[in-house]
Amino acid sequence: MDSISNPHAILVCYPLQGHVIPTTHLAIKLAQKGFTITFINTESTHYQITQKKGKTETFSNVYLGHQDLDIRYMIVSDGLPVNFDRSLNHDQFMASLLHVFSAHVEEALVKTMESKMDPPVNCLIADSFFVFPGKLAKKYGLLYISFWTETALVFTLYYHLHLLKLHGHFGCIDLSEDPIDYIPGVKSIKPKDLMSYLQETDTTSMCHQIIFNAFKDVRNADFILCNTILELESETISALQIEKPFYAIGPIFPPEFTNSGVSTSMWFESECTHWLDMQQHATVMYVSFGSYAHITKNELLEIAYGLCLSKVGFIWVIRPDIVSSDDPNPLPEDFESEICGGGGGRGLVVPWCCQKRVLAHSAIGGFLTHCGWNSILEAIWCEVPMLCYPLLTDQFTNRKLVVDDWKIGLNLCDKKPITKVEISKKIHNFMYGKLSDECRNVIKKVKKTFGNALSADGSSERNLDNFIGKVCK
Template sequence: MAAPAAKSHLAFFPFPSQGHVTPAFQLARLLHHCHGFDVTFVHTEHNRRRLLRARGPGALAGEPGFRFAAVPDGLPPSDEDAARDVAALLLSLPTMVPHFKELVLSELPAASCRRLLVSDVDPILRAAQEIGLPCVTFWTTSASSFMVMQQVRHLVARGLVPLKAEEWIPGQHGHRLGAGVAQGHARLRDFPTFIRTTDPDDAMLALTLRLTECYRTVPSAVVFHTFEELESQVISAMSDILPPIYAIGPLPLLLREAGGDHAASTSAGYSLSKEDRACLDWLDGKRPNSVVFASFGSLVKLTSEQLAELAWGLASSGYEFLWVIRSDQQATGAAGGTAAVLPPEFLAETEGRGCVTSWCPQEAVLRHGAVGAFLTHCGWNSMLESVCAGVPMLCWPFAADQQTNSRMACTEWRVGVELSEDPGREEVEAAIRQVMGGGRGEEMRSSAAEWKDKAALAARPGSSSWVNQERVVDEVLAPLMDKKRVC
């Protein structure tokens, strides 16, 4: 591929949680190795320490033209191997601004090298604007969730948000909000959870409104981690309300198409937690499509009751399962590791047909032929990885963009079954049986296989996502840096 005529420097500053860090790192690798940009990838100090514990010094060793930096996150110091509380982290983002400015002005290559910021953090994007640093937004969740967030200001203007009465709070699954979402009407439960407030001064609602206004006015372009075929109507609709937009994904597939050593730097290669790869050996002995894989990402917490109901749903289904339960998974707290949060009777009942681990290389697990269904919280990385692997989903969303993603999987892509907001064991068992066997399961498996092929095609040279990542370089990054590229 062509490279910039002179070295140009990209500063990546993703929102500091696993679901944002992973795709941002993948995009940074792609632009560094395939297009010749130098990169400084910025972590928080908390995440830097987590990476060192999980992967050793090599995780932050860098290489020529690719370096790492870190800033404090403004929260009390913690060496806990767990993600920060998201609400607290969002509210602390402004404290990172002076550290970011100092990094740009004193540590990044200066006058002889053009610089540009790639970020999804509102205060950081605005800070870049203040110091004259060109910036691009990389939106690491679905384009559909971005569109839904853009509609929040219209809901506020129409007096629908904040909510006026308790009867509007979740449970009214049939209630629809005509907010102009491209795919049609959206139910209240399909919107991000932070609009479900009756408080006009709600901090999360205010942050959402400020964030969406930022994305419309500050960056020169918005890059989405998706592919056009997956969210075509939304992408088309957003072209009228945003700066230039580009769909570049799925990034793991683009990296594999690009080839070379950097192709291995997918989600499994940049985890903030230590992975248990022994679960892949456990899967090796299983029949094709025979295992239910259950994982709820890096942030979701479950109550002891939810864990118990899910456990007995898995047990009663009769299927083998691989279940990821983080050490900080249980909302009420539990000592003694993953076994301590599960009923002893469940462990005895499922001995020999279940594998429980604290973290795993999820992308590799989903690609394993033994996995027949994915019970997921519907975080966007998980959704894309499942689509790329052709694995049907059992969708149990909890917060943020997850409700919107679940809606898309179940109604638009037809690769998922939606669970209620607090499913009991009978519902879990029935959903597993539905996805793993029978006519409905076969239909979903067929749809999943079709989407797997479409994702692979989008990432191939000459196809939509491949062309779009070249357009981002030619139409956005290079012009912003005032550099012409040479062949």
């Protein structure tokens, strides 16, 4: 398709918290660069973000630098009722995204195009995990820009699934345990460091179907934007650029890191600042396993007792559905009263919080994390080393980058089942040991790389400008 002079992009947001955050800030970043954006959210995501905020629209307060950005907003159904429990009925939710959601997006796209808006729609930007954007873009004569919210390493492993199958590392009953050293731009990776879906022998799940179809579709993309940093994944990105126009434009943060001016949280955020203000510098461990993955009741209890034994101060985010929506209070009855002491003790348990604000607080000395990519980027920006406990999907691969490649974190435990004694020792050593000091020194250097990439002449800013230059002539 020919390049375009006045870009108006339909931007479709994937309806999971870890995708909503970078997609929202990508919309703002592109609008600041002159794009008109029509942002499509699902009714369910919209409701979760706005119900506690008293707002009707995600971008209602976006006036950055006294600039009124041209961001328009639409909500569509994902095919399920708004109040449907998507966490408890995960497979049904994924099936709807796989089979139903595209029809609602197409209806919104056609409605927007037929409204004769100025400027006319000429781009479709969609999360790479969607299975339909390439087909829709081709059908309506639009440029297709795929937005990948995770690392370039994870992208290239999915992109080269055919090679993993060929060498017996995926889709086999007996998976090979040999190192994977044949993926372009990847020196070597162990099978245990692959994404969780690629370690499974049963590849018939809804998530597998989404992965297969999404990465067939992404081959139709005209451009790929990635929320990573060139300097951290240079070899992988160079190899991908041979396949596709691939631009590393991360980390995609708001101009004011802890105050974005736009709502992205799908849960009510508890206020933690007052409690943190009472704690000493770098003495508190922040514990969060993200917005999506679940842990077993036994894992949660061992972590709880391990935190008790460690004698380390902590803030622990425990989503009401972290074990199951049917078990909203999975902690022992006496845990909060004994450890948290009504808010005056050495621990604070909250259902959700503003993670960036917590990580940026001077009292935080470490982060026990599931290794979600947003969490890693935010921890690096705040120079907080990580104690890694991956649970699902890309988190195992991210752990490899954090611990083995970049040396900015440590493993909580290498083998399951985890025990409270092991957890206690690891937490204490992580907060006060020599290895933790080494991680802190290295993470300062990585943070500097981030800052350089985001500067006016940095790699991420140049890549974004180069991408826009290719789209707009």
